[in-house]
Amino acid sequence: MRAAYKIVLLLSSILAVSLAHAQSQVSIIYQAPVDKIEIRIEQQLKASSEIPETLDLINDTFRLEAPLQIIFGGKDGPLFDGDSLQILIPYSFIKKVESRFITAKYDDSGRSIAAATMDAVMHTLFHELAHALIFMHELPIVGKEEDAADSLASVLLIEFFNEGQEIAISAADLFDFESTDSETFEEDDFWDEHSLDVQRYYSTLCHVYGSNPEKYAHIAEDADFSEGRAELCIEEYNSLSHSWFTLLAPYIYDENVSQK
Numbered sequence: 001m002r003a004a005y006k007i008v009l010l011l012s013s014i015l016a017v018s019l020a021h022a023q024s025q026v027s028i029i030y031q032a033p034v035d036k037i038e039i040r041i042e043q044q045l046k047a048s049s050e051i052p053e054t055l056d057l058i059n060d061t062f063r064l065e066a067p068l069q070i071i072f073g074g075k076d077g078p079l080f081d082g083d084s085l086q087i088l089i090p091y092s093f094i095k096k097v098e099s100r101f102i103t104a105k106y107d108d109s110g111r112s113i114a115a116a117t118m119d120a121v122m123h124t125l126f127h128e129l130a131h132a133l134i135f136m137h138e139l140p141i142v143g144k145e146e147d148a149a150d151s152l153a154s155v156l157l158i159e160f161f162n163e164g165q166e167i168a169i170s171a172a173d174l175f176d177f178e179s180t181d182s183e184t185f186e187e188d189d190f191w192d193e194h195s196l197d198v199q200r201y202y203s204t205l206c207h208v209y210g211s212n213p214e215k216y217a218h219i220a221e222d223a224d225f226s227e228g229r230a231e232l233c234i235e236e237y238n239s240l241s242h243s244w245f246t247l248l249a250p251y252i253y254d255e256n257v258s259q260k
């Protein structure tokens with residue numbers, strides 16, 4: 001074989017490998033909005049920088065077994081559907097999240113309603129992505145898968161996103177607002193596959209604090225964690241991030257991993 005021909009072959013195989021990498025494994029579909037509010041929500045999602053950043057992150061970082069679709073709109077969700085390999089997030093869910101932040105006058109806390117709503121969408125997206133990764137790679141999960149999905153969402157946001165902790169804090173606050181929906185607990189709150197909203201609130205805050213105890217010392221104080229629990233949050237976050245990266249290591253493109 002002539003040398004020049006060999007070089008062409010080599011170059012084309014390198015190109016094929018990098019194309020395979022660049023090939024989008026994740027795509028986004030926006031369903032037709034059904035009213036004016038949904039039209040505005042769709043526009044906000046399309047104008048956000050977080051959604052394309054998330055797509056790039058997933059495409060550049062994770063090897064998926066099959067293409068994954070993220071669908072905004074529709075009626076069902078938020079959920080990951082293992083049969084169709086789709087993450088479904090309805091506009092109506094985003095609308096509900098936005099109203100909760102408005103009712104709570106969340107912008108008084110210094111984060112705008114629009115930013116907080118987007119934060120909650122991101123946490124939801126990463127929670128559903130966690131279910132997708134667990135399903136596609138048959139990752140072993142001991143304990144509740146819903147808790148595992150929450151923790152992976154927090155770890156990915158914190159490790160890969162600028163302001164990931166702030167995103168997780170807004171999501172935690174949303175769990176807090178949801179926890180006040182009913183004054184008493186019913187049986188189904190306890191047999192539900194999710195932990196109680198109030199537990200999801202504290203767990204998420206615990207992981208944010210544990211990821212950077214100096215910067216987020218105020219979280220442990222505001223949440224009134226005992227000294228012992230605060231210490232455990234640090235250990236818990238280290239153990240969670242270590243466990244997740246160990247489980248996901250075979251499916252991460254090493255050269256593209258650029259944890260912030």
Ligand SMILES: [Zn+2]
Binds near residue numbers: 127146
């Ligand atoms: Zn879930």
